Amino acid sequence: MLLLEYLLINYKDTSRSKIKKLLANGAVRVDGVVQTQFNFPVNPDNKVQIIKDKDKAITSKADQNLHHFATIEYEDPWLMIVNKKTGVLSVPTGHHGFCLKTLLDGYLERKGEHRTAHVVHRLDKETSGLMIYAKSREIQDIFTHNWHDIIADRRYFAITNGIPKPADGSLQSWLWDDNYGYVHSSKEDNGGKFAKTHYHTLQTNNNHALLDVRLETGRKNQIRVHLQDIKCPVVGDSKYGNEDNPIGRLGLHAYKLAFKHPVTQKQMIFETPLPASFQKLIDQTER
Numbered sequence: 001m002l003l004l005e006y007l008l009i010n011y012k013d014t015s016r017s018k019i020k021k022l023l024a025n026g027a028v029r030v031d032g033v034v035q036t037q038f039n040f041p042v043n044p045d046n047k048v049q050i051i052k053d054k055d056k057a058i059t060s061k062a063d064q065n066l067h068h069f070a071t072i073e074y075e076d077p078w079l080m081i082v083n084k085k086t087g088v089l090s091v092p093t094g095h096h097g098f099c100l101k102t103l104l105d106g107y108l109e110r111k112g113e114h115r116t117a118h119v120v121h122r123l124d125k126e127t128s129g130l131m132i133y134a135k136s137r138e139i140q141d142i143f144t145h146n147w148h149d150i151i152a153d154r155r156y157f158a159i160t161n162g163i164p165k166p167a168d169g170s171l172q173s174w175l176w177d178d179n180y181g182y183v184h185s186s187k188e189d190n191g192g193k194f195a196k197t198h199y200h201t202l203q204t205n206n207n208h209a210l211l212d213v214r215l216e217t218g219r220k221n222q223i224r225v226h227l228q229d230i231k232c233p234v235v236g237d238s239k240y241g242n243e244d245n246p247i248g249r250l251g252l253h254a255y256k257l258a259f260k261h262p263v264t265q266k267q268m269i270f271e272t273p274l275p276a277s278f279q280k281l282i283d284q285t286e287r
Helices: 003-010 016-024 061-069 100-110 137-145 222-229 276-283
Strands: 028-030 048-050 070-075 079-084 128-134 151-161 168-177 183-186 193-204 208-215 252-260 267-271
Touching: 003 016, 003 028, 003 048, 061 070, 061 100, 070 100, 070 267, 079 100, 100 128, 128 137, 151 222, 151 276, 168 222, 183 222, 193 222, 208 222, 208 276
Parallel strands: 128 252
Antiparallel strands: 028 048, 070 079, 079 128, 151 208, 151 252, 168 183, 168 193, 193 208, 252 267
């Protein structure tokens, strides 16, 4: 049974809209762990609670700040699945200390867990979507050293300026980044890191395409560079040659994440919907 369905059945005096609000505010616990995902699976062995004490719900300014930049889709004693919004760094870089990791560190401290978040894989600042944060260095190391055995699927929605030909295909090259953070692509092995990307065209209009992109490797700026290679750069990606920005953000969203849990060995699959701005743009017909 899904968590929302369970709550509706067992809290009949609480409206559907209020239950959704309680979920969003972090007032629902499954086995003592906050759950905000309405489609989280529960079974009769789980202990599900609604914490009605406002002081115990996520109402502090600090937690509101976290929810401004991300939502926690899943959490257990070992890891968190986070849906990052665009415009926030995954981890600190250079002089920029503010990032999602520090927000999650504060969240864990306020919960009394006295541990920190360890990023398992990064998303660019302007890319939104699903990420894994481990709750210990040991779990992070398991992911790092067994990445290809654990990670089954990582997919992105991409909006491009230009329509790929062919509509479906695979892109591969060797990538290396210079001292300015720009990633270069070479069809020949020039000592860089090999990268491979698969794409499938979902929809098009006169000037743009909506792609489903699957990573075979996970290199820095890989999707952005490979789509630039075929003259279909990601919308809003001024770094790689596209000043066209009709959606006011980078047109890249990590929507699917499938992996084997490093502790329980359970197969985990998470998906988020297509961002509304992506659909709105692709539904337009430019003249």
